[in-house]
Amino acid sequence: MSTHDAVSVIAAKRDGHALSDSQIDWVVDAFTTGAVADEQMSALAMAIVLRGMDRHEIARWTQAMIASGERMDFGALRRDGRPLRTVDKHSTGGVGDKITLPLAPLVASYGLAVPQLSGRGLGHTGGTLDKLESIPGWRADVGAAEMMTQLAEVGAIVCAAGSGLAPADKRLYALRDVTATVESIPLIASSIMSKKIAEGTAALVLDVKVGSGAFMKSIDDARELAETMVALGADAGVETVALVTAMSTPLGLTAGNAVEVEESIEVLAGGGPGDVVELTLALAAEMLAAGGVDADPATNLANGRAMDSWRAMIAAQGGDPDAPLPRADHQETITAERDGVVSRLDAMGVGVAAWRLGAGRARQGEAVQHEAGVRWHARPGDRVRAGDLLFTLSTQTPERFGAAREALADAVTIVDDTGDGVSDLAGPLILDRVTVGT
């Protein structure tokens, strides 16, 4: 017979106490088996949101989430008879964040294995799998054996995480989503890290977003989240480093599915928007360092090797890298109302517009429009004249244009061009770097 019960565990956190190891182990296991009901877990989650968890509790909670399911092991990965080192990357989510697409094949092109187990989008940030599914033939669901083969042969894979990894976290996340208990650094950190640790990567690079388009609105919160996750990784023997990066302005010039794949291919071809290239190279440099490779990641963007990796990765999962991407049947534009300089482009407004055009889903399981999205033609620091193109909106369902325009109504600020300081309006992209001990 158990020495714990749900009410006393919830009451302990409600009253501001740290949960003991055995309370955490018990409650996560009982939630997994159904002995602790959803309404009990959601009350506990709210108590955690408002009372917090200390580092030791977070570590134990993460371990319990991992223990609720399977763990993957890439220790047997070999290429040409030599062990292949795995390096993974995770972003906390931002608008226009297509970095995984050029990054995974770029890093793989240096001889590392990059197993990117990804999710689908919910709300205003897009999902990596939704983006790749706009490539004709490409499929996200890959079995474990096939995954090992692709990693050994191609080096990069982006695929759906199996439901066996941290199933308690999966159920808890669905519950948090409907109970206003997402916004908690302990719960966000343990949710991300339980999945990443269960995935069995040897090293991990985190991209922690901060700004109006991200979960974390303040740099202090973002740093705390980064530090918490880096510590959790280190505790679990995963070499972990985090970059804290700006997400008040959306990344690149596109938000959606096919449009983001297109932009990623531009980067792999040696072009693409400056901020997407900058962040891809910064994260690649961290991944190469973590994987023990001494090289400049810009090289393989310039010489085409990253593009070769991309084509191999897409083809291995049934995709045709040469097939044309789907285009929307309906487009509308938004133009500048005055001359001046763009001082602000709001990531949240852009993300919500893309979502409302059909690029994202409101509920889990809904289909998305691969053709839908937003392209913007000016970024903070750019000079514009009245009538210049600001946005192109694309969708298969033109009745969505109105709601998307509403989301963008206040998304751009244009100020008088005083002639100086214009280039500063973009602001720095990479704000901090967090490692164990920082």
Place this chain on the structure above:
Amino acid sequence: MSTHDAVSVIAAKRDGHALSDSQIDWVVDAFTTGAVADEQMSALAMAIVLRGMDRHEIARWTQAMIASGERMDFGALRRDGRPLRTVDKHSTGGVGDKITLPLAPLVASYGLAVPQLSGRGLGHTGGTLDKLESIPGWRADVGAAEMMTQLAEVGAIVCAAGSGLAPADKRLYALRDVTATVESIPLIASSIMSKKIAEGTAALVLDVKVGSGAFMKSIDDARELAETMVALGADAGVETVALVTAMSTPLGLTAGNAVEVEESIEVLAGGGPGDVVELTLALAAEMLAAGGVDADPATNLANGRAMDSWRAMIAAQGGDPDAPLPRADHQETITAERDGVVSRLDAMGVGVAAWRLGAGRARQGEAVQHEAGVRWHARPGDRVRAGDLLFTLSTQTPERFGAAREALADAVTIVDDTGDGVSDLAGPLILDRVTVGT
């Protein structure tokens, strides 16, 4: 289409904001219809426990709970052609609290109508209906028409509350019970008052318990609960007064079902333990005043009229007031280990022991043993000698004695008899009186 959704209402309270009238109306109604799920309501309840509600929110929440169901109306009550004034009493629950049993017929004996809609016990405090059901033939379920007749003819009734009164509160209470969200003054106050206001009484006297055997452990919390409920009553046009009374020591000399009926009959016969008599008379005085009756309630205990009312009340609900009460087949005793003075008798320990002997239930719907209970033979201030009887434990299931003894192991403190100050050890019973404006 509604302008509210569950996540934004929960998030508002999570972030410490006051809920608007329309948010409260919406969320209670949506919970009643099932559009807001249990896991969402429990997250909101936890946010309310930790963030609180202001007086205006509590009043609106209470109104919304009332609006979720039916309201009773005693306005048509007549005796001898004259309107009959209704006065109700509610206790927040304590160990050995059988006060309703002598109180209702006593107050009715002065020509007032006392509709006591009561509940069944859960946990360490007993339920009034469970106690009365130990009387052979007595039944708790009475229809609305029968209730009016009994009130008009006998004046007193103790019966089960219909499920139509504040059904949202009923569902919420069941949820709070399993999610550690009971301990909230706003939620306790609105739960009690929504039921009492829906019951349609003209006046209400509250007995707010404070101490180790009560929900409220501190006098400040008890006063705040009393003030909150008195204000809610006044807002709803119910003349409400509260006594704050001590519940660290159990009331009287018995806790259980039949044993508490027996003790109540002693009080109605003009005897009984001093504290039970004192509290019965204090509450009766408040009820008579609220009902506009100028009389000393001790009179009808002494002259037998309260006992006549009791017999009529029991008989009207099928009970035989002359039938012998059930007695337990198994008894064990606990004796004093040393000479001295009892300085402490813990209500919680006694309540848990009675519960474990079978007098209470662990889950709703379980049967209780009418025969089971605890009788104590010494109270704080009483001198005892080693070997003197302290407790008699009764049950139909002797395997329960061990767990009951455990609950009592630390329930009594005996100190050296220094000869003075002994009578002070009992402490005052009535600690405060709260009316509108205090």
